[in-house]
Amino acid sequence: MLLTITTTHRPATDLGFLLHKHPGRAQAFDLAFGRAHVFYPEASEERCTAALLLEIAPIGLVRGRQGSGEGAILEQYVSDRPYVASSFMSVAIAQVYGTALNGRCSARPELASARIPLEATVAALPSRGGEQMLRRLFEPLGYTVGVRGRMLDERFPEWGGSPYHTLTLESERRLSELLTHLYVLVPVLDDQKHYWVGQEEIEKLLRRGEGWLADHPARDLIVSRYLKRQRGLAREAIRRLAGEEEGDPDASAEARDEEESRVEERVGLHEQRLGTVLSVLRQSGARRVLDLGCGEGRLIQLLLRDRSFTEIVGMDVSHAALERAGERLHLDRLPPSDRKRVKLIHGSLAYRDRRLSGYDAAAVVEVIEHLDPYRLSAFERALFEAARPRTVVLTTPNIEYNVRWETLPAGRFRHRDHRFEWSRREFREWSAGVAERHGYSVRYLPVGPEDPEVGPPTQMAVFSLGREVG
Secondary structure: OEEEEEEOOOOHHHHHHHHOOOOOOOEEEEEOOEEEEEEEEEEOOOOEEEEEEEEEOHHHHHOOOOOOHHHHHHHHHOOOOOOOOOHHHHHHHHHHOHHHHOOOOOOOHHHHOOOEEEEEEEEEEEOOOHHHHHHHHHHHHOOEEEEEEEEOOOOOHHHOEEEEEEEEEEEEEOHHHHHHHHHHHHHHHHOOOOOOOOHHHHHHHHHHOOOOOOOOOOHHHHHHHHOOOOHHHHHHHHHHHOOOOOOOOOOOHHHHHHHHHHHHHHHHHHHHHHHHHHHHHHHHOOOEEEEEOOOOOHHHHHHHHOOOOOEEEEEEOOHHHHHHHHHHHOHHHOOHHHHOOEEEEEOOOOOOOHHHOOOOEEEEEOOHHHOOHHHHHHHHHHHHHHHOOOEEEEEEEEHHHHHHOOOOOOOOOOOOOOOOOEOHHHHHHHHHHHHHHHOEEEEEEEEOOOEOOOEOOEEEEEEEEOOOOO
16 A cells, blocks of 8 residues: 655655655554555655555454354455555554644744645555546546556456556645545545544544535535445535534435435536536636626635635626626625625627736636637637636536436527537537647536436536647
8 A cells, every 4th residue: 555745846855844754764653553654765856755655464454353154254354455545544644644634844834835746646546436536536626637547457358447546646735735635535435444434524524624625526425435425424514514504403314315306407516516616716726716707696706705816807798697796795795805806897708808817717607608609719719818817617518418307308408598509529629629729738527417428417628728829
């Protein structure tokens, strides 16, 4: 069970200060289930790698357990637990890297709060859901995700692929964030825990999930798996993440499920979409953000709650929508510090606008499908060529998913004002062309429940400014 963390921050050996483990010597730590070793395969000014290797005692894992029959005992001893990343890895991170996990560094306090280039590799990670699940969990957090799969046996390819993957995450962020995400999500991917899960696990999850879990598009899945699918615990955790007050303790789970199913199409997808956009904007490090086609200001409302966004500009072609946005945001009653952060302007996405230049990020949420197709080239130039934010988060419906909407007549768009709706292939072809023409890289994220045949109801492209076009 191996986790490596690499940085190219100069001097790279500062990683030793952050982890409180000296690069010049190997160290070993006794754990309840085995031993953890920390060593540095490389340690120079330019590049430094810290390795956390766990040795699990297989006999210790089953000693004292109840079993019936020879087969049950054999199954307990022959397992993947000593070799793959799981909740044992999370415990080791907390015990061996606890100070770094909590974001403290007495020797270099400014370093603990700094965003530095990091690369983490987990050598053997079980993923119930395969590569798609790995990307679903980590890409919304802003990581560049690399996944290498394995065959069950290279000699027998007909046996298919193994459930184990090598995961690589790259990002520029605080080390404590990286460790926190691994601490929570590794056992979620494994979908097992080696210890009893009770009420205290909710507190642990809320503490480690602060600032990112509430808005993660896979929040409910993460909570359910982290709490070993105990529905009562999961409902309480989700309620607290959503900031809701205590509900009626006598309400049945069936009634709650029925209510959720009634509002899922009407409310759930919209909330997931905005939550995903918000998460991507946070992870991009943006401080000055545009909401283009802001409508009634629902995304702006979420952005205002996060103090890391210092300037928020909402633009819409409709005066009426801007008036409703102002009412929703209570602009006339906002504290002066918040009122300075937000501005609503009237404008069109089809024209270049100097007011939009110089921003860190732009969100274009369910907007382009309202444009006539011949206007897309003008929109593209206005945003990607003239305004040129570092990050653009753009969503649009996936027309392939429309067959899953029972209330939608065949061949109809989701809204009468939509000028077009794209398939996944059409959207990716357009997005790749935009990125190529204007020097951006692009990645894609699903929004909403992903159907194995027709994909997610909403598709998202995240454009990041990379090479300059010559």
